[in-house]
Structures are given as C-alpha cells and as structure tokens.
Amino acid sequence: MSSASEDRGKTRPKITVSDLTMAYGSSVVMQDLDFTINERDIFVIMGGSGSGKSTLLRHLVGLHEHARGTIFYQGTSAGFWEMPPPERERLLRRFGVLYQGGALWSSMTLAENVALPLQEYVQAGAEEISAVSSLKLALVGLAGFEEYYPSEISGGMTKRAGLARAMALDPDVLFFDEPSAGLDPVSSRRLDDLILDLRDSLRATIVVVTHELSSIFAIGDDSVFLDGESKSMIASGNPKQLLAESKDPRVRAFLTRGEETNRG
Amino acid sequence: MKQLDLEYARKPDGTLHVALAGEWKLGRGIPAPQGIIEEMGKSPLPRKVIFETGVLASWDSGLLTFLSSVLSRCTQLGVEVDRQGLPEGVRRLLALASAVPARAGRRGSEPEPVLARVGNAVIAWWIACGDMLAFIGEAFLSLLHLLAGKARFRRSDFLLVVQDCGARSLPIVALINLLVGLILAFVGAIELRRFGAQIYVADLVGIGMLRDIAPIMTGIIVTGRTGASFAAQLGTMEANQEIDALRTLGIPPMDFLVLPRLLALSLMMPLLCLYADLMGIAGGLVVGGSMLGISPVQYLLETKHAIRLNDLFLGLFMSAVFGVLVALAGCLRGVRSGRSASAVGEATTSAVVTGIVSIVVATAIITGIAYVLGI
Numbered sequence: 001m002s003s004a005s006e007d008r009g010k011t012r013p014k015i016t017v018s019d020l021t022m023a024y025g026s027s028v029v030m031q032d033l034d035f036t037i038n039e040r041d042i043f044v045i046m047g048g049s050g051s052g053k054s055t056l057l058r059h060l061v062g063l064h065e066h067a068r069g070t071i072f073y074q075g076t077s078a079g080f081w082e083m084p085p086p087e088r089e090r091l092l093r094r095f096g097v098l099y100q101g102g103a104l105w106s107s108m109t110l111a112e113n114v115a116l117p118l119q120e121y122v123q124a125g126a127e128e129i130s131a132v133s134s135l136k137l138a139l140v141g142l143a144g145f146e147e148y149y150p151s152e153i154s155g156g157m158t159k160r161a162g163l164a165r166a167m168a169l170d171p172d173v174l175f176f177d178e179p180s181a182g183l184d185p186v187s188s189r190r191l192d193d194l195i196l197d198l199r200d201s202l203r204a205t206i207v208v209v210t211h212e213l214s215s216i217f218a219i220g221d222d223s224v225f226l227d228g229e230s231k232s233m234i235a236s237g238n239p240k241q242l243l244a245e246s247k248d249p250r251v252r253a254f255l256t257r258g259e260e261t262n263r264g
Numbered sequence: 265m266k267q268l269d270l271e272y273a274r275k276p277d278g279t280l281h282v283a284l285a286g287e288w289k290l291g292r293g294i295p296a297p298q299g300i301i302e303e304m305g306k307s308p309l310p311r312k313v314i315f316e317t318g319v320l321a322s323w324d325s326g327l328l329t330f331l332s333s334v335l336s337r338c339t340q341l342g343v344e345v346d347r348q349g350l351p352e353g354v355r356r357l358l359a360l361a362s363a364v365p366a367r368a369g370r371r372g373s374e375p376e377p378v379l380a381r382v383g384n385a386v387i388a389w390w391i392a393c394g395d396m397l398a399f400i401g402e403a404f405l406s407l408l409h410l411l412a413g414k415a416r417f418r419r420s421d422f423l424l425v426v427q428d429c430g431a432r433s434l435p436i437v438a439l440i441n442l443l444v445g446l447i448l449a450f451v452g453a454i455e456l457r458r459f460g461a462q463i464y465v466a467d468l469v470g471i472g473m474l475r476d477i478a479p480i481m482t483g484i485i486v487t488g489r490t491g492a493s494f495a496a497q498l499g500t501m502e503a504n505q506e507i508d509a510l511r512t513l514g515i516p517p518m519d520f521l522v523l524p525r526l527l528a529l530s531l532m533m534p535l536l537c538l539y540a541d542l543m544g545i546a547g548g549l550v551v552g553g554s555m556l557g558i559s560p561v562q563y564l565l566e567t568k569h570a571i572r573l574n575d576l577f578l579g580l581f582m583s584a585v586f587g588v589l590v591a592l593a594g595c596l597r598g599v600r601s602g603r604s605a606s607a608v609g610e611a612t613t614s615a616v617v618t619g620i621v622s623i624v625v626a627t628a629i630i631t632g633i634a635y636v637l638g639i
Contacts, residue, residue: 107606138332143361202353
C-alpha cells in the first residue's frame with residue numbers, strides 16, 4: 001500500500017480544535033485541547049483506556065456540547081455550536097461515523113441501513129438508491145449481503161456494514177470509533193487497508209479513535225495523544241515521529257507497549 | 265450549475281468511446297445505463313470500451329453505480345475495457361468494489377406457499393406451547409429449590425424488585441382505582457336513584473371492587489408497568505449476554521433472575537389489591553357524599569354490611585394468581601428474547617399481551633369456580 005501523503009499536495013486544516021474543555025456536568029474529562037486535523041489526513045486520537053478518546057470523538061461529531069473552547073470546521077461560518085442550526089444540519093450530513101459496535105439498526109436489512117440516509121437526503125429514485133447501497137456494501141466486501149439482517153452476520157461484517165452506512169452520503173469526514181476493536185489481526189489489517197484505500201479514493205479526511213498500535217503506525221498521518229491522568233493532551237504529531245522523538249515517558253510507554261518503562 | 269453529459273460513439277477501429285462531462289452526482293439526474301448497454305450489445309460487439317473523462321467536473325457514488333453496471337455488462341459480453349481514462353479515485357473504488365466476489369445464493373424473495381406457511385406457523389405455535397410449559401416447570405422446580413433453602417439469588421435484588429413493583433406502583437394504583445370507584449358509583453347511581461335506592465351504590469361499589477374490579481385493574485396496571493419492565497430488563501440482559509454469563513458460572517438464571525421477580529410480584533400483588541380495594545371504596549364514598557347525599561358514616565356502614573370476608577379473600581387470591589401470571593409472562597418473554605433492539609421490543613409487547621390475556625382468562629375461570637362453589 002503506497003502512502004498517499006506525497007500526492008496530497010499542500011495541506012489545509014479541515015477541523016480546528018482550540019482551547020477545548022470537555023465535561024460531564026461539573027466533572028472535567030479533558031481540558032486545553034488544541035490541535036488541527038488537516039484535509040485528507042488520517043488523524044489518530046490515541047491514549048489509554050478511559051482517557052476520553054471516545055468522548056472527544058463524540059464532541060467532534062456534535063453529539064455533545066463542549067464546556068469551553070471552539071471546534072471549527074472548514075467552510076463553515078462559525079464554530080460548531082455557534083453556527084445557525086440549519087447550517088449545523090448541513091454540516092452533519094458531510095460526516096460519516098462508524099460507531100464501536102457498528103450501531104446498525106437491527107430492524108432493517110443491511111441494504112436498508114445504507115439506504116436510509118440516501119432516502120432522507122438525496123433526490124434520487126428507488127432504483128438508483130438501491131444501486132448505490134449495493135455498491136457501498138460491495139466496497140466493504142459485503143456484496144450479496146443486501147438482504148441480511150444485522151443479527152445474522154458476524155462482528156467483523158457488522159463493522160464493515162457500519163462503514164458502508166457511514167459512507168452512504170459520500171462524506172468529507174469519516175469518523176471511526178475503535179474500528180479494529182474485537183477483530184482478528186487479519187480482519188483488522190484488512191480494515192486498515194480499507195481505510196487507507198478509502199481515504200485515497202474518496203478524498204476524505206479520516207479521524208480514527210484507537211489504541212491498537214499496529215493500526216496507529218500503519219495508517220496514522222497525524223495524531224493527538226490524550227492522557228487520562230493529567231486530563232489533557234500531552235503529545236501530537238505523526239505517530240512514527242513521536243515514537244522516534246518523543247521524550248515523554250507516558251507517550252513512550254504507550255507506543256512501545258510499556259516495554260521501555262519496564263526496562264527503565 | 266454544470267449539466268452532466270454523456271456521449272458515446274463507435275470509432276472506425278471498432279472501439280466504443282464513452283465521454284463523460286459535467287457533474288456526475290446523485291440527484292443531478294444521472295442517465296440510466298440502458299442506452300449504452302444496448303449500444304454495446306449491438307453486433308458486431310465493440311472491440312474495446314474506452315472512457316474519456318477529461319472534462320468531468322466532479323463525481324460521487326452516482327458515477328460509480330453507473331459505471332459498475334456498464335462494466336458488469338462488459339464482463340458478461342467479454343468486451344475489453346480501458347479504464348485509463350477514468351479518474352484515479354474512481355478506478356480504485358471500482359477495483360475495491362469488485363475485490364470480494366458477491367456472496368453466492370442471494371436471498372430469494374420468492375414467497376413460501378400458503379400451506380408451508382400455515383404448517384410452519386402451527387409448528388412454531390406447538391414449540392412455543394412446549395417452551396412455555398417447560399418454563400413453568402423450571403420455575404416450579406426453582407420454587408422447590410427455594411423451599412429446600414437452596415435457591416441462589418441476592419436478597420438485595422429481591423428487595424429492589426419488591427420496592428419497584430410494590431411501593432413505586434402505589435400512586436398509579438391509587439389513581440386508577442379511585443377513578444374506577446368513582447365511575448362505578450356514577451353508573452350505579454343513575455339507575456338506583458330512580459328507585460330512591462342510592463344507598464345501594466355502596467353495595468355495588470364494595471362488592472364489585474373487592475371481588476373483581478380491583479384485582480383486574482391492578483393486574484392490568486402491573487402488567488403494563490412491571491411485567492413490561494421484567495421483559496425489557498431480562499431481554500436486554502439476554503442481548504448483552506449477561507444471562508449467558510450466569511449460565512457459564514453455573515448459576516441458573518431461573519433461580520437468580522426469575523424467582524425473585526416471581527416471588528416479589530406474587531407477594532406484592534395482594535397488598536396492592538388490598539390498597540386498590542380501599543381506593544375504590546373511597547372513590548364511591550366521594551360520589552355518595554357529594555352527589556347522592558349519603559353521609560360518609562352511612563356509606564361505610566352500608567359497605568360493611570354488604571361485603572363479606574369471602575369477597576375480600578376471593579379478590580386477594582385472584583390478585584396473587586395474577587401476580588404469578590404476570591411475572592411468568594414477563595420473565596418468559598424476556599429470557600426467550602432475541603439479541604437485538606427490535607427483539608427486546610417484541611418481547612415487551614408480547615409480555616404485556618400474554619399478561620393481559622392470561623389475567624382475563626384466569627378471571628373467567630376463577631369466577632366460574634367461585635360461582636359453582638357458592639363463594
């Protein structure tokens with residue numbers, strides 16, 4: 001798999017997060033977050049379990065309002081929560097989100113799952129929509145599974161079907177919450193390849209929450225490292241570079257699976 | 265807005281040139297691929313299909329679906345395709361889409377013959393009946409466990425269920441039964457007033473509430489409130505594999521989950537029913553006192569005169585039976601639920617339906633027996 005970073009040309013910021021504080025009620029989850037997600041990058045949000053990675057993702061996709069700061073999306077008139085609601089809705093349509101468990105609607109077949117966003121937002125005939133949903137399923141290797149229900153397929157297939165649904169509206173930004181969690185190494189590798197392929201062919205920006213080291217190094221162009229204890233980000237940059245250059249013992253311990261701290 | 269444009273023409277060298285221009289996006293009226301597919305099928309077959317997309321402004325899945333149907337037709341006809349003219353992203357996506365062959369044996373949409381459907385329904389019903397009996401049997405066995413002092417459930421779980429189906433049900437039970445008492449008194453008063461016998465409203469309300477109406481109303485409330493919640497709780501536990509986790513630890517879910525609910529509800533139902541009796545009589549009292557000119561003391565004395573202890577016990581017995589039925593229905597549907605959100609919804613619906621039907625059937629049977637025995 002060739003890295004597409006050379007042919008992407010100059011990078012433009014797609015999402016800019018500044019001075020972000022996330023909180024549930026009065027308990028602060030994470031504060032002082034400042035980072036930029038560049039267009040057509042695969043941006044990895046990493047950190048230990050319970051460090052607030054998924055919470056950050058929920059903030060980025062607009063499921064939670066932040067306590068302080070701004071999240072600014074390229075091409076919009078204001079920060080996410082400051083823009084007028086109709087504009088926010090239009091922005092949300094440009095997102096595709098793959099949730100941890102796939103989050104397929106269990107009462108619908110796979111084809112119906114993919115078709116629903118299309119039916120809601122695209123002016124197209126039923127035949128065209130069913131052709132598009134079949135195509136999306138084929139893209140994730142699920143051709144021929146159109147009439148299956150989510151309960152009839154395996155966990156890995158559920159994730160891929162969730163991905164097909166996330167791609168239904170040809171989004172600008174794809175968000176993945178722990179895409180490889182619960183998958184065998186081969187499926188997880190295949191999913192990584194698929195993510196790379198999709199970034200290059202869909203020309204989308206991809207944000208991935210993960211703590212799988214192999215995925216982080218295989219796909220990450222840029223990253224932010226969240227630390228649960230200090231409740232803030234303690235590193236950012238290309239994961240491989242972080243491994244080579246970071247001096248922070250917490251980052252080093254994470255990226256080397258704790259081997260360096262054990263030795264030291 | 266740029267119009268999308270499709271042109272195709274055969275060249276003298278036997279190739280078919282397909283030129284795409286404009287915005288090939290969903291919802292912009294992408295042409296059906298039939299025209300070009302027909303053109304390809306005309307003999308002699310084209311030697312090669314060549315795409316030209318030099319002036320293609322933008323594209324999305326719409327272009328991909330168009331191309332994939334054209335390409336699959338090319339594969340069928342054995343016509344060579346030159347994809348070099350397509351944008352790189354499109355080439356990659358098309359390759360990705362055809363990387364994994366379609367699963368053979370797609371779901372057929374042929375409907376089953378009527379006879380087969382009827383047969384399947386009967387078999388499913390027969391199996392469900394057997395399943396229900398097995399469940400009741402298991403519940404009985406685990407009750408024996410309890411009597412032998414070997415049941416395994418946590419006291420705190422039991423007390424929580426008691427609190428939820430007992431104390432927390434009081435407001436709704438009070439409201440409904442008070443209103444039913446009122447209604448009953450009004451309905452009775454209309455007729456009895458014509459004979460100057462409005463004092464007998466107390467008899468009507470007292471006997472009616474105690475024997476039948478309070479237990480039935482309470483049973484129905486509890487079905488909707490507690491039975492549904494049992495089904496949803498256990499159904500979600502089944503969906504989350506929590507019940508499997510109990511089984512693999514060797515803890516029978518029947519003992520751990522069903523028994524405390526069954527006990528709690530069958531203990532609480534008579535108490536709720538007793539409370540409902542009082543509320544119903546209070547409702548009658550309100551109507552008697554305010555509309556019919558009966559003093560509260562008179563009303564209560566008449567009620568005391570009219571009702572027998574047997575009426576009370578019959579009602580309480582019925583409510584205990586309802587408690588067992590509702591708990592069994594809720595737990596059965598919950599434990600046998602499928603593993604999806606919609607399956608849990610179905611389990612809850614069917615718990616309520618089963619609960620209400622069994623309450624009504626049980627009332628009919630018990631009332632019949634009571635009549636024969638002269639209770």
